Amino acid sequence: MSETSRDEAAVGTVPAPAPPPQARKNVSRIAAASLIGTTIEYYDFAVYGTAAALVLGPAFFPSGNPTMSTLAAFLTFAAAFLARPVGVVLFGTIGDRLGRKRALVLSLILMGVATVGVGLLPTYGTVGILAPVLLVALRLLQGVSMGGEWGGAVLLAAEHAPPGRRAVYASVPQMGPLLGFLLSSAVILPTMGVFGREAFADWAWRVPFLLSTLLIAVGFWVRTRVEESPVFDKPVTARPSAPRFPLGALVREYPGRLLLGVGAAVGGSAVYYLVIVYSLSYGPKALGIPQSTMLAAASLAAAAAAAATIPVARLADRVGRRPVILAGAAGSVLWVLPMFGSLSTGDGLLIGGAFTVGLLLLILMFGPMAAFLPELFPARLRYTGASATFILANTLGGGFAPLVATWLNSHWRSPLVLGAYAGTLCLISLACVLALPETRDKEFGL
Template sequence: MNAHLAASDLLTQTGTISTPKDRRRVVFATVIGTTVEWYDFFIYASAAGLVFGQLFFAPAGAQFATVLAFISVGISFLFRPLGAFLAGHFGDKYGRRVVLMIALIVMGISTALIGLLPSFTSIGIAAPILLVLLRVLQGISAGGEWGGAALMAVEHAPKDRRGLFGAAPQVGVPLGLLLASGSMAIMAVIAPGDAFLEWGWRIPFLFSIVLVFIGYYIRRRVEESPVFLEIAERKEQTQAPVVKLFRKHWLLVIVAALVVAGNNAIGYMTTGGYIQNYSTDPEGPIGFDREPVLFAIAASGVTWFISTWFAGWLSDKINRRRTYVIGWVLQLAGVLALFPLVNTGEIGLLFLGCAFLTVGLGFTYGPQSALYSELFPASVRFSGVSIAYAIGCILGGAFAPTIATLLVQATGTTAAVTAYLVVMTLIGLAATLLLRDRSGIPLGPEHEEEQAASPFLIRKK
């Protein structure tokens, strides 16, 4: 073996995860952990679209109550950067693993407490205030979760399989959507009508405690990232990683955030509860029952899962940038088809529209962990991926359901929503085209100079 083999590659090949069993454990733990996190995050959005307007914001009036419920979804995104800053700081100093464990516990406790909250009719204004405070804790947790999960997966991966390994935290989103929508759909069957409003929606929130115990048990059995172990062994942890990140890589943070924003705005049509609300509104143009819509959304999580994992694999074959460009084209087609299919009033076509949309979403999300990990230098990588992702979620998904609701109320048609989603997709495409593909770049701290070179396609001479 070459005596000069990078320590991070040595760990990956012969140390920390030297066997296929060890690698499977990393992937499995990442998938389970992120699925639990996003399940918790998405059942809030689903409940916001279905019941929170009536339970917590009813005094504002029917239409504005829905807007306030969706605003409460978006508020949590404003606190994601705080979670990302904290997670990035401690993750770059003390390791990825401990941050992931804390994020999982905070998310689970917050979610379970939401399931126990009294409604506005019981405790008045305290109800929406407590709801928003718990949603803020969810946002802080989500801000710290994704970066750590992405790095644990990619930094453990062989160089030529980072896209596939990196797809592990990405599939947590469609699996979380499937689990959240599926659990809500089952409860809508078990507790139909007023029973769902009174207590049925609470059960999926309380079930989060069980999922958190499972996720915690699995995650604590996974070793720390080999790249961080090498950084710690060299005693090269950055004392102020966030300061260094913005001093040297601020433009990269912005461009990387725009890549996420282009995907996130479209994804939150379903994960943010908008399609669920729009298609089940009894005063709206469609007026579906809750159960078939929730099952259709859950089923679209399957196609999202498949396309996300496939895109991660494909990015190892044709590189991240090309995979993303294909994804933006597919996503644009899905955006243009979504509302024409939903507005037919046929539940099968609503599913088809959501499923078609998820194909492009998977292609613009599956390679993201690998893309981000290869963009930022090792010493600030946790901070870089976490903060860029959090900012992108604010620019994209945070208020996408609110914006869509207000556009329909103002224009009386979903055409304006389609135009908004087209613009966001084109922004994501433009940001991707600015970046140079860096598939396979060494990730260890001994290659910091190479990692710090401009990742942009056009470089200053």
């Protein structure tokens, strides 16, 4: 049986049962809980990305060559992405076999422990080589946590969504990465302002990590009080029969959709991490742009993209996922070159405007993606399928983006190479989405 026929048999022909009245009343609360969780998780991740760009290189990887120190810090950033597939296997199995809520709570706890641990680490000057070893270990734990976060948050919202509004509800957690970055900037900038750049590089960089303790406590309280997905809120005999090893079944039954789903999201991942993470280091160090200017430009773009997420998802519910995603991918292919080229001007307003257009095009790709990827797979493999496609795309397109960009700019000293790199990946995404079917009318059957 082909993948399309199998998917239609598993998903398209089984009417989704209407959610019970109590579930309908709690949909908004569940969507809010998904947003809170992804915001907290991505705050932790964004704090690390910003710290890697600013101070972690010399603190944990001292070197006479600043480029090598920064490269080493970004290697630890990439290490967390390498651990994400482990999270997909672990939390995908938990989420598909035992329930979405349980996987989400566990992933949040793991992220909290790892992030606070980074804030408490001694530096290389105190304990020598043990410092970067411990840093990498905690980064791996963060990566495992992120491997389970996105799929669970999206599914918890999407599987409770009213008919015809799945893209809207699924897109709510998609604001988490943007809001997490904005929250991290709202903490990092005042911390630098209060203590000064020198003190921030010396010790005050720990403050944003330690403050996540409060956020984790709030997220844990919210997530333990939300209802389980309707797929699991029923007798065991009526639940989807998930295989013992969901990832193996996914690779065996849906290899084409898995690969195309990864390709569909890889371009947007590169754009996001080049703008939100890499540019914060590249602008000041390579082009002499003030750090505050780069943070302000990226924050303006992130705020605009977050505000556009729900309207874009509404459009995807009306006209379909593919037209909206294709428009974003095509626009990104054309825009990333002038967007990164704007860095050569050093003009904060011009850079902020270019970044804003770039992230608005990104939201055209990523807003509907939260519904599009889960809709490619049946309920028994949905957590693993959605997580695997998105997380692998994030790893390939986003996790290595700062590392690849650092290497590219060590050979070709022009921001245009960033646009060429991101544009190539967005072109791949365009081709992959063209090869995938429209999923708007598919039911979330068992």
